[in-house]
Amino acid sequence: MTEQAIITTTVNLLQDNIQVSAYLAEPKEPGSYPGVVVLQEIFGVNVHIRDVTERIAKLGYVAIAPALFQRTAPGFETGYTPEDIEIGRSYAMQTQASELLSDIQLAIDYLKNLPQVKKDSFGCIGFCFGGHVAYLAATLPDIKATASFYGAGVTSRTPGGGAPTVTRTKEIPGTLYAFFGREDTSIPPEQVDEIVAELEKYKIPHRVFRYDGADHGFFCDRRGSYNPKAATDAWEQVKQLFGQLN
Numbered sequence: 001m002t003e004q005a006i007i008t009t010t011v012n013l014l015q016d017n018i019q020v021s022a023y024l025a026e027p028k029e030p031g032s033y034p035g036v037v038v039l040q041e042i043f044g045v046n047v048h049i050r051d052v053t054e055r056i057a058k059l060g061y062v063a064i065a066p067a068l069f070q071r072t073a074p075g076f077e078t079g080y081t082p083e084d085i086e087i088g089r090s091y092a093m094q095t096q097a098s099e100l101l102s103d104i105q106l107a108i109d110y111l112k113n114l115p116q117v118k119k120d121s122f123g124c125i126g127f128c129f130g131g132h133v134a135y136l137a138a139t140l141p142d143i144k145a146t147a148s149f150y151g152a153g154v155t156s157r158t159p160g161g162g163a164p165t166v167t168r169t170k171e172i173p174g175t176l177y178a179f180f181g182r183e184d185t186s187i188p189p190e191q192v193d194e195i196v197a198e199l200e201k202y203k204i205p206h207r208v209f210r211y212d213g214a215d216h217g218f219f220c221d222r223r224g225s226y227n228p229k230a231a232t233d234a235w236e237q238v239k240q241l242f243g244q245l246n
Contacts, residue, residue, distance in 0.1 A: 003058040004029060008050075013066065013106045020103050021075065022066040023050050025057035026116065027206030034118050035106055035111035037143075038065040039133045041220075042088030044077035048220050052125070059239060060246075062117050066107045068100060068133065092129045095137055096160035104137045121245045122142055125238065126151065129218060134142035135176070137166050144174040147238045150177075150216050152186040155194045167185050169198040175205040179234050181214030181227070198222050209237060 005028040013020040023045050027033060038053045040046075045065045056063040069076050069091045076091065080083040104124070109218070112116045123145035126134030131151025138146035150153075160166045177197065180192050192210065199206040211218065212228035218227035219234055 003038060004060055006054060006225050008054060008057075008059040010051050011064075011110070011111050011166050013103075015102070015106050017032040018071070018103075018106075020066050020070045020105070021045075022110070022152075023053055023108055024062070024064050025050075025053045026062040026114075027057060027060055031116060032118055033060055033062045033116055034121035034123065034242070035108065036061045036063045036242060036245075037107050037122070037124040037137065038063055039104070039124060039130030039137065039188070040068055041128035041130055041217075042092045043080065043084060043171060044069060044073075044078070046077040047106075049127075049130075056125070056242070061123075061242065062114060064104050064111060066152050068095065068103065068130070070103070071095075071099065075227070075245075080220075088129075092159070097158050097162065097165070098160070100159055101136060101140065104133075105140060105142070108140070108142050114195060118245075121208060121244050123147070125149070125246050128177075128217060130166050131179075132165060133159070135178075136168065138174065138176050139168050139171040141173055146172075146174065146176045147241055148176065148177070149219055149234070150180055150184055150187060151214075155191045166198050169195075170202040172202070172204045175241065175244065177206065177237055178208045179219070179237070180208070180210050181216060181218045181230065182210050182212050182223075183214060184203045184217050188241055209234065
């Protein structure tokens, strides 16, 4: 597949008194493209998330990465040091599921208003904190395909408190792919098993990938846990998943 030339920009999504910054990447060639929402790690819409957004756009999608910490930490982005992890976690702990879903829907609605975006063909992809949020976002009626990467806590909690996110599995209207590393101690295998059981129970179209030798963050080539073999295979699966949107 030939990669497309793209255009990137930062946009502001406005709703009531909320302004959410988002990174937008789109093919330069005029056309009609599906939309994909990219959901950040705890490190903000940083260079890795912008790179993923651009990679998706080069495949022929209009991709947008909203800043999920906008309410508490506007403009926040950071690297991967232990100090960065601590501050990122503190911001993640301040998020609310309802607000996250509202912001993701805001990003979808923004894409719907772009003339080059198909109005009924949306997917989402998320990593780490965003992997958990992607599982939530999969419940939105507009989302037809979701890629959730190593989202910790899906079976035990939800942002802001309440029933664990996995209890909302029955609300998922589309297809969900989930990706985990077998060396990821933050997501024990029994939790992955529970996710699989719920997806099967409610007959949600899905595939779950567990990679030998892969740890948390295996897809990010800027982290020490980067696993090229697992990341390469996972990307091929993502391309197959989002191909369903065309």
